[in-house]
Amino acid sequence: MAKKKKSSKKVKNIKLVAEKNEEAMVEGILEGSPDGIGVVIVRLECGCKKMAAVAKDGEPASKLIMYRDQAESICDKCKKDNGDYMRVTEAFIHWSKPEPSDSVKERINAKVLGNAPAVN
């Protein structure tokens, strides 16, 4: 009577993946960031997004890019507060292939996303 046990890790493992239109940005960022092993994708409640490549030590590997889908520029709110963490709805890392090991991912996740309150 083995019940299927799902590993009950504390970490909430909602699988967030890049949307199609985000993927294009991700590709572009990775192309321009040879040290990047993934791209941090931050979605804001207003619909704007922040992205930056991350290196294997968890340091930024590109400059931060802010953009808004189908818009010439980010919204006025973001222009004012630069996409404040308070307004982040989702933040995750899109790993480039081949993906790093889970332990590396965890370490970088903690370093990069650890202090973003909305990640819970």
Ligand SMILES: [Zn+2]
């Ligand atoms: Zn915005």
